[in-house]
Each structure stands twice: as structure tokens, then as C-alpha cells.
Amino acid sequence: MKTYRQWWSSAVAVAGLAFMLQWPLAMKAQDAQVAPDSQDSQAAPDAQNPQSSQDAPDANTQDPPGRVARLNFMEGSVSFQPGGENDWVDAVVNRPLVTGDNLWADESSKAEVHIGSTALRLGSKTGITLLEVSDRAAQIRLAQGSLIVRVRHVDDEDSYEVDTPNVAFTILQPGEYRLDVDPDGNRTDITVWNGRGEATGGGSSYTVVADQRATFNGTDQLSYDLGQVPRDDDFDSWSLARDDREDRADSANYVSREMTGYEDLDEYGTGVTWLAMELAGGRGW
Numbered sequence: 001m002k003t004y005r006q007w008w009s010s011a012v013a014v015a016g017l018a019f020m021l022q023w024p025l026a027m028k029a030q031d032a033q034v035a036p037d038s039q040d041s042q043a044a045p046d047a048q049n050p051q052s053s054q055d056a057p058d059a060n061t062q063d064p065p066g067r068v069a070r071l072n073f074m075e076g077s078v079s080f081q082p083g084g085e086n087d088w089v090d091a092v093v094n095r096p097l098v099t100g101d102n103l104w105a106d107e108s109s110k111a112e113v114h115i116g117s118t119a120l121r122l123g124s125k126t127g128i129t130l131l132e133v134s135d136r137a138a139q140i141r142l143a144q145g146s147l148i149v150r151v152r153h154v155d156d157e158d159s160y161e162v163d164t165p166n167v168a169f170t171i172l173q174p175g176e177y178r179l180d181v182d183p184d185g186n187r188t189d190i191t192v193w194n195g196r197g198e199a200t201g202g203g204s205s206y207t208v209v210a211d212q213r214a215t216f217n218g219t220d221q222l223s224y225d226l227g228q229v230p231r232d233d234d235f236d237s238w239s240l241a242r243d244d245r246e247d248r249a250d251s252a253n254y255v256s257r258e259m260t261g262y263e264d265l266d267e268y269g270t271g272v273t274w275l276a277m278e279l280a281g282g283r284g285w
Contacts, residue, residue, distance in 0.1 A: 067135050069097035069115045073242075076109025078122075083130075102129050105145070110235075112242060118160070121148040121242065123235045125183075131163065139163065142181050148239045149177045151195070164188040166219045167201035175210065176243070178236070190214045191229055 071080070071091055080091040083100020091103065097113060105111045105122040113120040115138050122128060126145025132138065137159040140147070151160055151174050160171040165185030171177060175195015181188050190199055191213045199206045199214060202222035208214045215225045232240070 067116060067133060069101075069113050069120075069130060069133050071095045071097060071103070071111065072114050073112035074105070074110065077106035078109055078111045079104045079106070097130055097133070099130055099133050102127065110238065117152040119148075119150040119242065119246070121150075121235075121239050123147070137161075142179055144181045144183050144185065146178065146180045146235055148235070149179070150239075150243060151175060151177075166222065167199045167216050169197050169199045169208075171195065171197045173197075176239075186217060186219065188216045190216075193229060 071078075071093060074091055074093060078091040079088045080095060080097075081088045081102040081104075083098070083102070088102075088104070091111070097103070103111060103113065103122065104127045105124065107125050109124060111122040111126075113122070115133060118138060120128070120140065123146035126147060127143040128147060129141040129143070130139075131141050136155075136157050139159070139161045140149075141163045143165070147162065149160070149162065149171065151171050154160065154171065154174055162169045162171075162177075162179055164179060164181045165188070167188050167190075169177075169179060169188075169190055173195040176193040177195060177197060178191040178193075179188060180191075188199075190197070190208050192208050192210055194210050196207065196209045199208060199216065201216060202218065202220060204222070204224075206214060206216075206224055208226075211229055213227050213229050215227070217223045217225075
């Protein structure tokens with residue numbers, strides 16, 4: 001009985017977390033239904049009296065983020081630093097992550113973060129900063145280590161970018177990508193298994209397509225080398241297994257893959273998937 005209660009508590013927690021992380025999206029949708037005339041009537045006084053806009057609270061800064069990231073898996077020692085804080089703490093699975101937060105996977109450790117249907121996978125001795133997490137943009141700083149990114153959808157308004165110490169890599173198509181940065185930040189390797197992206201650094205841009213690996217050395221002046229994708233290592237194999245787990249998720253038949261936490265609902269059965277739908281008003285996001 002105790003085991004069953006623990007199982008059910010975990011299941012409800014996952015479904016509840018999915019609902020809570022999606023709540024800002026629903027609130028934004030309601031705000032967007034305000035009549036245009038009412039918006040114009042509020043904007044006009046500020047245009048005539050700039051001082052009034054300074055005195056009034058900034059509405060945009062008061063809104064919760066429309067999309068957040070979620071730390072959904074970790075193995076080994078993983079640390080978390082909230083944006084604007086000096087102290088690092090032990091990371092906790094299901095932790096929501098927002099713009100400005102930092103994550104570190106220590107030696108022989110791994111972590112997985114989801115931003116909607118996009119998966120970020122951190123390898124050993126890897127540090128990232130979430131530079132921006134918003135409705136349409138995900139910008140990640142990779143300070144060092146290995147990061148695998150799987151992007152399922154890229155619309156015209158979407159922006160996915162990974163910044164390393166010497167290049168900025170923009171993902172242009174859905175696919176699987178890996179970036180490796182050495183500890184001194186002078187070298188970045190970009191592997192594209194599927195998809196297409198553009199690396200910018202040293203005043204130049206370079207396109208990297210499927211089945212290619214690009215190596216960039218230097219900072220102000222880059223040397224560029226293009227070669228074939230190397231043989232899979234243990235980190236690659238682990239990431240492929242995580243991809244396969246997501247691809248076989250039955251919950252994707254009932255809820256959108258953009259719903260935060262969808263990939264873990266299968267562990268608790270279809271009943272919890274339906275619970276998540278009910279918590280969202282039966283919309284299935």
C-alpha cells in the first residue's frame with residue numbers, strides 16, 4: 001500500500017507540474033483576447049506623457065515567463081545556480097529553469113533539460129547558462145563540456161542558438177546536434193547528425209549540414225576545419241536511447257510534445273496522461 005501511495009503521489013506530481021508549467025501560456029492567451037480599443041486607450045496617455053510610463057510598473061516585467069525549461073533527468077552530481085545568485089546548490093529533478101539560470105554536470109555525470117519538445121543533454125563536466133527562454137526563443141551558453149541538442153520543430157519565428165566562447169551556432173532545421181567545448185574555450189566542435197545550422201565567429205559565418213563535423217579553433221581569428229561525423233561514443237549512445245524513449249512515448253498520442261513533462265507521463269500509465277489533460281481543461285495543449 002505504501003509503494004502504491006508513493007507511485008500515485010509521484011504520478012500526480014508529474015501531472016501537476018505539467019499543468020503548472022503550462023499555466024503561464026494559458027494566462028497569456030487570455031490576455032491576448034483584450035479588445036484592441038482598450039489597449040489603444042491605455043497606450044495613448046503614455047505617449048502624451050512619457051513621465052507617466054516611468055512612474056507606472058512595467059507590465060511586461062510583471063508577467064510570468066510563457067515557457068520555462070525543466071530538469072527532467074540527472075545522473076551523478078548535478079548542480080544548479082539561480083540567475084543573479086552566487087551560491088550553487090544540488091539540482092533536483094523537475095526543477096523549473098528560467099532565463100539566467102546555470103546548470104553544471106560534474107565529472108561522470110549527465111543531465112537532461114527540456115524546453116517544450118526540445119531536449120538539451122549535458123555530458124560530463126559540462127556547464128550551461130540559459131541566456132533566454134521565451135515563447136519563441138531558446139538561447140544557451142555552453143561554457144565547456146559536451147551538449148547534445150535535439151530540436152523537433154523550427155517554425156519561421158522560432159530561434160534556437162547555442163553560444164560557445166568562440167562561436168555562436170544557430171539551429172536552422174529540426175535535427176540532432178552536438179557541441180563540444182574544451183576547458184580553455186579555444187576550440188568548439190559542432191557535429192550535425194541531422195538538420196542544418198550556421199556557425200558565426202571571427203567575423204565569418206559557416207554552414208554545417210547533416211553528416212558533418214566542423215571544428216573551430218581560436219577566438220578573434222578562427223581556423224575552420226570540416227570533416228565527417230566521428231563514431232558514436234558512450235554519450236552519443238545514451239542520448240540516442242533517450243531519443244528512442246521519447247519517440248515511443250504513448251502520451252504523445254494524447255498531449256502535445258510541447259507540453260512540459262509529457263515525456264515522463266508514460267511511467268505512470270494512461271490514467272495520469274488523462275489527468276494531465278483534465279488539469280488543462282481537456283484541451284491536450
